[in-house]
Amino acid sequence: MARGHWLDPLARKVLQAVGELPPDPPNQGANPSPAPVKPSVPSWVIDVNRATAEHWRQLPGCSEEMIDLLLRLQRGGVQFSQADDLFQLLDLPAQKAEDWRPHLIFHWYGDAPPLPEATNLDLNGASAQELEQSLHWPEQRLTLFLKERIRRPFHNLADLQERLCLPPETVEQLLGKVRFGDRRPGPSLPPRH
Incomplete structure (x- = not known):
């Protein structure tokens, strides 16, 4: 049976990371559990209630007409509290809405948002x-x-x-x-x- 390295686990990992020690051998005979799949984090997000025209243009299929409507509402002080309200307003197809969803965040500025009915x-x-x-x-x-x-x-x-x-x-x-x-x-x- 092979003995582990005499260093504590944290020191061993640091030395492995800098290349001073070889990586631990795979655990033979055991069924390694699959690594959990992490949800992909979008590389960029839009704060819906503060977005500029350039921000909206990053979304696939966001037309100039949609951008104009959203900016007019923003200038009028209107805020969105949830994605479904935005999608309904723009009459987005379901697939496009799902493509947009990971890129949208809804920060509310001021008092609490109204509850949807x-x-x-x-x-x-x-x-x-x-x-x-x-x-x-x-x-x-x-x-x-x-x-x-x-x-x-x-x-x-x-x-x-x-x-x-x-x-x-x-x-x-x-x-x-x-x-x-x-x-x-x-x-x-x-x-x-």
């Missing part, structure tokens, strides 16, 4: 009653929304924020909860009694 309201197609019940907006904001929607349907969250002068907190509450599918305006708000 599971709704998907079509802002261009919902009736005035659906909007009133779902959004809980003041009457003046809802009236302005409906007038703007009749004038021209909303294209995305940045368009909505800019045309209605919405504060970032209001837009953040809509992330992952709304869509802009139907381009036809819905019925107008009924008069209040």
Whole structure:
């Protein structure tokens, strides 16, 4: 039976690393367990809520239209708290979303992010009653929304924020909860009694 080296294990490893001692022989007769597979760490990441156009361009398939939308929302103070909200906003295909996911980090700047709710309201197609019940907006904001929607349907969250002068907190509450599918305006708000 071969004896181990008389040095303590740490000193032996240091001397092996610098080439002063040969490596330990493989453990014969034993079944070595396979080394655990480490998840690959991306070589670069993007802080979604502080990313520049150059950062976004690093992502495969990130179009200039997507970059423009994201930067407009960022300038408006809107932040994302999770990847799925970003993917839904950009309508990313599943494979592209999975390609992007390891490169995205979501640091929240300021107070805690809003908690997501599971709704998907079509802002261009919902009736005035659906909007009133779902959004809980003041009457003046809802009236302005409906007038703007009749004038021209909303294209995305940045368009909505800019045309209605919405504060970032209001837009953040809509992330992952709304869509802009139907381009036809819905019925107008009924008069209040």
